[in-house]
Amino acid sequence: MGSTRHGMSIGLERQGSECYLVLKAIGTLTHDDYLILTPMLEGALEGIRQPHIKALVDVTELKGWELHAAWDDWQLGLKHGREFDKIALLGNKVWQRLAAKVGDWFVSGQVQYFEDEAQALAWLAE
Incomplete structure (x- = not known):
């Protein structure tokens, strides 16, 4: 009997002079x-003074959230939403496109949905 893979990974990547969460x-x-x-996530953000973060969020393998996890995500967004300048949401489902639009209401920066990673990175670099 196997278990279902789930979770989230966090990293930093560089492209030229740009650094992305x-x-x-x-x-x-x-x-x-x-x-x-x-x-x-809070440990990674703690060392940044006056954060102006650009993030690439890959949800192409995300199926969704359990109810309590959705609440956790909402609270995390409210707490740290003002620290992000741009969030590129990389997805492949209609509900993910809608989630990007809703997320844009709660983040002080911009949230944009992409189905192509190169386009998402180009937008973050603008």
Whole structure:
């Protein structure tokens, strides 16, 4: 009997002189995933003075959230949404495009949906 893969990875990537926060979500996220993710993300943001973060969020393998995890995600967005200048959401589903539009209401910067990673990175570099 196998288990279903789920979770989120966090990293930093450079393209030329630009540095991006890269998040990749897979499977159905749980509250336990956010118990691990939140301190990691907050630790990464802690060392940045007056953050103006550009992020690439890959949700191409995301299936969704458990209810408690959706609440965790909402709280994380409210707490840190003003620290992001641009968020490129890389997806492949209609509901992800809608999530980018809704997310744009709650982030002080811009949120844009992409189905092509090269286009997402080009937009972040603008």
